[in-house]
Amino acid sequence: xxxxxxxxxxxxxxxxxxxxxxxxxxxxxxxxxxxxxxxxxxxxxxxxxxxxxxxxxxxxxxxxxxxxxxxxxxxxxxxxxxxxxxxxxxxxxxxxxxxxxxxxxxxxxxxxxxxxx
Numbered sequence: 001x002x003x004x005x006x007x008x009x010x011x012x013x014x015x016x017x018x019x020x021x022x023x024x025x026x027x028x029x030x031x032x033x034x035x036x037x038x039x040x041x042x043x044x045x046x047x048x049x050x051x052x053x054x055x056x057x058x059x060x061x062x063x064x065x066x067x068x069x070x071x072x073x074x075x076x077x078x079x080x081x082x083x084x085x086x087x088x089x090x091x092x093x094x095x096x097x098x099x100x101x102x103x104x105x106x107x108x109x110x111x112x113x114x115x116x117x
Contacts, residue, residue, distance in 0.1 A: 003017055003032060006044075010050065016029040040071070044068045045066075064085045065085065065088060066084070066102075067085070082096045083096065
């Protein structure tokens with residue numbers, strides 16, 4: 001089984017198989033990937049060090065947060081897969097979001113958005 005690689009959008013937080021790791025440990029996991037695949041698939045997520053109070057409240061309400069499938073170089077994947085989601089309390093991967101998950105995410109953010117009146 002391949003290592004699941006994840007990093008925050010700020011690239012200061014890294015996870016391998018849902019466990020926080022140092023940058024060096026992350027790089028070591030990346031190097032274990034197939035050498036032919038020079039640009040492994042990973043997930044990018046919001047940075048837990050820069051999480052706003054509003055986003056934190058939404059994630060707690062839903063019980064998960066959403067990431068983005070990407071290549072290590074940062075390009076998103078053009079496939080039809082739903083984005084990955086992660087458990088809010090444990091940071092464990094929950095696989096790809098379902099359409100219901102995505103609808104809940106959209107509604108929670110719409111409800112949590114400040115009024116423009």
